[in-house]
Amino acid sequence: MGDSGYWITSDTDRFYSYDAWTFTKRELRPSERRLNWKREIIKAPWTRERLQNEFKALQFIAAKTTIPVPKVLRFERVWGAYQLVMERVNGKPLDRIKDNRTKALLNAEEFINTTVLPQLRSLTSCTIGALIGVVIPPVRITTHDKRGQWPAKVANTPIFSFCHNDLAQHNILINEDTLQVEAIIDWELSGYYPPEFEAPLWTRAWNEPGYHDIEADKVEDLICLLSDTGKQKRAR
Incomplete structure (x- = not known):
């Protein structure tokens, strides 16, 4: 990875971005999601719940095990979409x-x-x-x-x-x-x-x-x- 960048995966409803210090993943906003043939927004199952679960899981694993995981910096809602901000791991x-x-x-x-x-x-x-x-x-x-x-x-x-x-x-x-x-x-x-x-x-x-x-x-x-x-x- 370079010092900063981003990408979108529509099938999993995720927007990813990173810089030299952080890595962020968030749910897609309606304007970023694909539409089906009826012009209806396609939304992946449990999209918000999956992100909420990862926030909890990263804290849980860090507290209960020695398994290395990214450190959570914050979990927040920005312009209607939840995002998880973590320390960037350079592996x-x-x-x-x-x-x-x-x-x-x-x-x-x-x-x-x-x-x-x-x-x-x-x-x-x-x-x-x-x-x-x-x-x-x-x-x-x-x-x-x-x-x-x-x-x-x-x-x-x-x-x-x-x-x-x-x-x-x-x-x-x-x-x-x-x-x-x-x-x-x-x-x-x-x-x-x-x-x-x-x-x-x-x-x-x-x-x-x-x-x-x-x-x-x-x-x-x-x-x-x-x-x-x-x-x-x-x-x-």
């Missing part, structure tokens, strides 16, 4: 590491298995869902099941562990000098879920063959774990 996404890529992949794999996953799995709850009190399923579920609302499933014991739910290479920042993990970013979809929800998305880059097939055969099982009536509702 490079793992999927964009070209030099010494094998070493970077091995370091990331070790860090995830020895630090990230054990610490996340030590954080447990009796209730499924995000820290803000709603259930925001990961993308591999919402692409198959378009339900707009999910019940917060409750167990008798704390069997649900904290999951990032998008632990992919583009969300793992690497120090280009040491090739070690600098930070884990993008916690919008995180929350308490069955441990099976943490798919090994870090094993392939999003544009590599097979990425979208990672545990694709488990989606129906995950839907059933998320909701006792998953299969029945999917069949309708």
Whole structure:
């Protein structure tokens, strides 16, 4: 990255901007969103809730674990749109590491298995869902099941562990000098879920063959774990 810049991702309703010190992500304003064929605004599901959840999750992970995450500077509403302002982390996404890529992949794999996953799995709850009190399923579920609302499933014991739910290479920042993990970013979809929800998305880059097939055969099982009536509702 240079000293400043911005970009928009319409499919996830996000405007991103950065300078030498900060990184900001916010929800799109109506004028920035795409329109469907009826000229109606297209809005991604849980767009505001995802951003609110990441704000909570970054503070939670920083307080409860040693997993490196961006420091939250402020969460605010500007001209009707919520935005999350963080300290900028100067690492490079793992999927964009070209030099010494094998070493970077091995370091990331070790860090995830020895630090990230054990610490996340030590954080447990009796209730499924995000820290803000709603259930925001990961993308591999919402692409198959378009339900707009999910019940917060409750167990008798704390069997649900904290999951990032998008632990992919583009969300793992690497120090280009040491090739070690600098930070884990993008916690919008995180929350308490069955441990099976943490798919090994870090094993392939999003544009590599097979990425979208990672545990694709488990989606129906995950839907059933998320909701006792998953299969029945999917069949309708």
